[in-house]
Amino acid sequence: MPLTVSPRPPRAVRPRAVVGPAVAAALLLTGCGADVASDSAKSEKTTVKRCGEPVPYTVPERAVAYEGGSADKLFSLGLTDHVHGYVMPPANPPVSESPWAAEYKKVKMLSDDLLNKELVVDAKSDFVVAGWNSGFSDQRGITPEILDKLKIQSFMHTESCYNYPKYPERADPFDALYTDLERLGRIFRVEDKADEVVSDLKRRAGAVRKQAPKGDPVPVFLYDSGTDRPFTAGNQVPPNDIIKTAGGRNVFDGLDERWTQVNWESVAEAEPEVVIILDYGDQPAKKKIEFLKKSAHTRELPAVKRNNFFILDYNEGISGPRNIDGLEKFGKYLRELKR
Structure with missing residues (x-):
């Protein structure tokens, strides 16, 4: 069969790694919560890109994260108090293996199925973090546009914006990760914490690059x-x-x-x-x-x-x-x- 290029189909999926120095570093980064904006600032809107679309955000209070990547980004920024819960299909590795296992325990597991609109509405969520064609899906009726109409804020992983309709955005995957952390930092008004986390990730990546064979x-x-x-x-x-x-x-x-x-x-x-x-x-x-x-x-x-x-x-x-x-x-x- 000739090469085909199609998006990875959404499904409830995905060696389990040995805990090492990287985990310790991650735990160190989240040892104390970030200083989130004061109450007066929370109602003010800050415009941040969602893929290629500028979107005004207020500080979320009941975030829902789909899969480990979304939750990890929020936890790494010290935002546990702003996370209502997470959706984790059973194929994902157990959250007990995460560097942020203690943070997962503080929030609710909302479902072990795919992300859907009803779940988000029932959770009274004001913010959803997921990827395009994985958590968000036209076919399953949960997209940023649909949530906008329900006055529920949303954020998409920049890495997944490559084929997002109307507002595509392209970045190298690691740069996309750093971009997400910086953008989430702006949305939650924890820019300093985001800078700290991103700087450490870049430092670690640079160390590996220097040692490459x-x-x-x-x-x-x-x-x-x-x-x-x-x-x-x-x-x-x-x-x-x-x-x-x-x-x-x-x-x-x-x-x-x-x-x-x-x-x-x-x-x-x-x-x-x-x-x-x-x-x-x-x-x-x-x-x-x-x-x-x-x-x-x-x-x-x-x-x-x-x-x-x-x-x-x-x-x-x-x-x-x-x-x-x-x-x-x-x-x-x-x-x-x-x-």
């Missing part, structure tokens, strides 16, 4: 899912920046897409030396590795023959502060890889 970048294939046709990462999602910053090369970095479907012939032609397995609840990494070792399409790949598998946690692969945790782990893996 010299020479030709290692060709890397990210395997999300799929047997007949694999889903993988184009150049518009965080794993592309994780691979590039650590010293590798995403074999599908030429695809100007987010999560997309390809064919096994193109994977074989790329001869990846490393396969990153995106690990999530309903499709654990172990089963994916077993498939790759047995499939006639992949068992002769250099990475598979050498058992060069790196497991990336779901919340390290979708847009959120844990992208940098995944980067640090993958950077270490590449530095120790024997070629």
Whole structure:
């Protein structure tokens, strides 16, 4: 089958990583809550971009976050008191594994299903954070435009704005992460905290970049899912920046897409030396590795023959502060890889 470029279909999805220095750093960043605006300032509106659209915001008091990336961004900024709850499909790794596990305990789990308008309305939410074509969806009847009409504020991950109708916005995935934190900082009037968090993430990413192995970048294939046709990462999602910053090369970095479907012939032609397995609840990494070792399409790949598998946690692969945790782990893996 020829290469296809389609958005990753929305579904209730996504190695579980060992807790290390990155987690400790994240916890340190959230040790104390941010100083949110005074009551008098909360009713004032601040205009911040939602993808390419300038939107006026008041300070939210009952935020709803869809999936770990959204919640992590809010928790990393010390905004727990402004989060009413979260929606977490069961395929997501348990929140107990998050660096912000203590913050998750302080808010409500509203659903283990996909995001929907009724849930948001029932929660009396005044702010929803999600991605386009994942949390927000025309097909499921919950979009920023629909919520605007209900006077419910919303915010979309910049990384997902690539194909947002009317107001597309494009940024490299890590830059999109930093942009989100800065924009959320403005919405909640915690700009100083946002600057602190972003500066630390950039510092950590820069340290990995400096330590990247010299020479030709290692060709890397990210395997999300799929047997007949694999889903993988184009150049518009965080794993592309994780691979590039650590010293590798995403074999599908030429695809100007987010999560997309390809064919096994193109994977074989790329001869990846490393396969990153995106690990999530309903499709654990172990089963994916077993498939790759047995499939006639992949068992002769250099990475598979050498058992060069790196497991990336779901919340390290979708847009959120844990992208940098995944980067640090993958950077270490590449530095120790024997070629």
